[in-house]
Amino acid sequence: MVTERVDRRLAAILVADVVGYSRLMGADEEGTLLRLKAIRRELADPKIKEYHGRIVKTTGDGLLLTFNSVVDAVRCAVDVQHQMAQRNAEVSPDQQIEFRMGINLGDIIRDRGDIFGDGVNVAARLETLADPGGVCISSVVREQIRDKLPLTLGDMGERQVKNIARPVHVYRIEIGDSNSPSREELIDDPPPLPNKPSIAVLPFQNMSGDPEQEYFSDGMVEEIITALARIRWLFVIARNSSFTYKGQAVDIKQVGKELGVRYVLEGSVRKGGKQVRITGQLIDAATGAHIWADRFDGTLDNIFELQDEVASSVAGIIEPTLLNAEMHRSARIPTHDLTAYDLVLRARALFTTWSKDAIFQAMDLLEQAIERDPDYGTALVELAARHQEIHVNGWVTDPEAIRQRGIDLARRALQVASDDPNVLSRAGFALGYFTEDIEAAISLLDRSLTLNPNAASGWQWNAWLQSWAGYPDKAIHSFETSMRLTPRERRAGQFMGIGVAHFFARRFEEARKVLLQSLDEKPGWVPTYRFLAACLAQMGRLDEAREIVAKLRPMTSDLIPSATHWRNVQHRELYLSGLRMAAQSNSAPDGG
Numbered sequence: 001m002v003t004e005r006v007d008r009r010l011a012a013i014l015v016a017d018v019v020g021y022s023r024l025m026g027a028d029e030e031g032t033l034l035r036l037k038a039i040r041r042e043l044a045d046p047k048i049k050e051y052h053g054r055i056v057k058t059t060g061d062g063l064l065l066t067f068n069s070v071v072d073a074v075r076c077a078v079d080v081q082h083q084m085a086q087r088n089a090e091v092s093p094d095q096q097i098e099f100r101m102g103i104n105l106g107d108i109i110r111d112r113g114d115i116f117g118d119g120v121n122v123a124a125r126l127e128t129l130a131d132p133g134g135v136c137i138s139s140v141v142r143e144q145i146r147d148k149l150p151l152t153l154g155d156m157g158e159r160q161v162k163n164i165a166r167p168v169h170v171y172r173i174e175i176g177d178s179n180s181p182s183r184e185e186l187i188d189d190p191p192p193l194p195n196k197p198s199i200a201v202l203p204f205q206n207m208s209g210d211p212e213q214e215y216f217s218d219g220m221v222e223e224i225i226t227a228l229a230r231i232r233w234l235f236v237i238a239r240n241s242s243f244t245y246k247g248q249a250v251d252i253k254q255v256g257k258e259l260g261v262r263y264v265l266e267g268s269v270r271k272g273g274k275q276v277r278i279t280g281q282l283i284d285a286a287t288g289a290h291i292w293a294d295r296f297d298g299t300l301d302n303i304f305e306l307q308d309e310v311a312s313s314v315a316g317i318i319e320p321t322l323l324n325a326e327m328h329r330s331a332r333i334p335t336h337d338l339t340a341y342d343l344v345l346r347a348r349a350l351f352t353t354w355s356k357d358a359i360f361q362a363m364d365l366l367e368q369a370i371e372r373d374p375d376y377g378t379a380l381v382e383l384a385a386r387h388q389e390i391h392v393n394g395w396v397t398d399p400e401a402i403r404q405r406g407i408d409l410a411r412r413a414l415q416v417a418s419d420d421p422n423v424l425s426r427a428g429f430a431l432g433y434f435t436e437d438i439e440a441a442i443s444l445l446d447r448s449l450t451l452n453p454n455a456a457s458g459w460q461w462n463a464w465l466q467s468w469a470g471y472p473d474k475a476i477h478s479f480e481t482s483m484r485l486t487p488r489e490r491r492a493g494q495f496m497g498i499g500v501a502h503f504f505a506r507r508f509e510e511a512r513k514v515l516l517q518s519l520d521e522k523p524g525w526v527p528t529y530r531f532l533a534a535c536l537a538q539m540g541r542l543d544e545a546r547e548i549v550a551k552l553r554p555m556t557s558d559l560i561p562s563a564t565h566w567r568n569v570q571h572r573e574l575y576l577s578g579l580r581m582a583a584q585s586n587s588a589p590d591g592g
Helices: 021-027 029-049 070-088 118-129 141-143 210-230 239-245 252-259 300-318 326-330 338-351 356-372 377-393 399-416 419-434 438-451 456-469 473-483 492-504 508-522 526-538 542-555 570-583
Strands: 007-018 053-059 064-066 098-111 114-116 133-140 153-159 168-173 198-201 264-274 277-286 291-297
Touching: 007 070, 007 118, 029 070, 029 098, 053 114, 053 399, 053 542, 064 070, 064 277, 070 098, 070 133, 070 141, 070 168, 098 399, 098 419, 114 508, 118 133, 118 153, 118 168, 118 264, 118 326, 133 141, 133 570, 141 168, 153 356, 168 473, 168 492, 198 210, 210 239, 210 264, 210 300, 210 338, 210 377, 277 300, 291 300, 300 338, 300 508, 338 356, 338 377, 356 377, 377 419, 377 570, 399 419, 419 456, 438 456, 456 492, 473 492, 492 508, 492 570, 508 526, 526 542, 526 570
Parallel strands: 098 133, 198 264
Antiparallel strands: 007 064, 007 098, 053 064, 098 114, 133 168, 153 168, 264 277, 277 291
């Protein structure tokens, strides 16, 4: 039976509503409409754009918005409410327009331009609890902005709200407090410019006229980023951060500040039949000046040469003394089967969601790609990585068969693409997990990072191997390097890794905080629940630990894993003993 794939993602949801809308319209219908339009035009819409928000829909008296970043959503709400208070100071009380706002972080379903789900419903209920001119947030949002924004919060306790089964813990942002931040204080310190040329590649516009070709356009950009990242003297922001601007009208100067880069590349992709056209323009983020623009035409048969040509042209503009030999040395044609290539692009679009169903769908597409081209290194190593993910989550009935299959796929990938940094790093990660030779796996990551020091994922996989080998502080350094290369990425993976490293270093409170951040962004990932439960148990907070285990039990049959990939015996016992304490209840723990 064929089922329609639901488009899900995690988002910060902001609901805003005009206070006393019916009263205002009854008193002065035309004047109220004119004032609302002016507020939208002069304040609300520019602020939504500035903070990278997306308007999902408008009603006569309200707005429904989504943001990729919880911090940006809160910044936008506070900034708008501050400026609305200033506007109202100059308006007679009977004509003042005030907003209530509610913000939540949750899983949403997108359908025909609208969004649905409990996360949206909670945000709407939070809005009704806010004071006029105020903002209410959920506990999930509070955890995300803690220590990031200088805000004063009022604890309103747990509230039972309409159509939501569980009580919602509500916090009020003290908008009028004397300690409330200024606009400048709401902006994080931007990352400093690196000591070498730096660039971010924004998502290219899909000009094909077919929304179904969006994955192809995104795949082209990812390959261009990869080609640029091979240039060792260039600092390249990873895809996961640059793609947070997807679908948004952006201010290039602001992008440069937020990502900490000197140059920004933007453009478009048009695919028609076998013909492909890529246009690109390079912009100096400091001045907004256009440095270079060009158009590249080719066919699907020479798509890889076309991608490298774009990257070479950009690099040549940034650094005229670039030796083309470096590009040619590292350039490779991953496959001659374009259908296999297309299948890998489709799989990538799925597994970035990190959900169980999407990972299994991606595995099926990767199997098809390998069936068409058994020597396609990228497909082999991505499938090996998916085997590691389902194994560590306990989503398998035969763990040993999955382990052997993962090892085989990783080794096959190394045989056919041993000079590809991405293959080296992903294969090293999988082999470090599945086999006993952790030092050999680390050497693969070292080689990968020598070839491509800009690979954020390579630094992340290296960090995990360091953690598995028993070096938590080295792991934290590598995770932080990965995060610098992905300043706008949802950092659930890095947060979890840093939390685990703090746990093994017995910095339990730091571990707890960071693991909670990871769960906020990636609520379905089994290992994070395991480590949070173990951490709470080791802190003596057994009731909380058992609550985490209760959430974990429906998610996996492998509650207490073998954890043999943690090579340090003391670390492994610290982890497993914490889990065993957390799992002690009236029912026996699963997974032995």
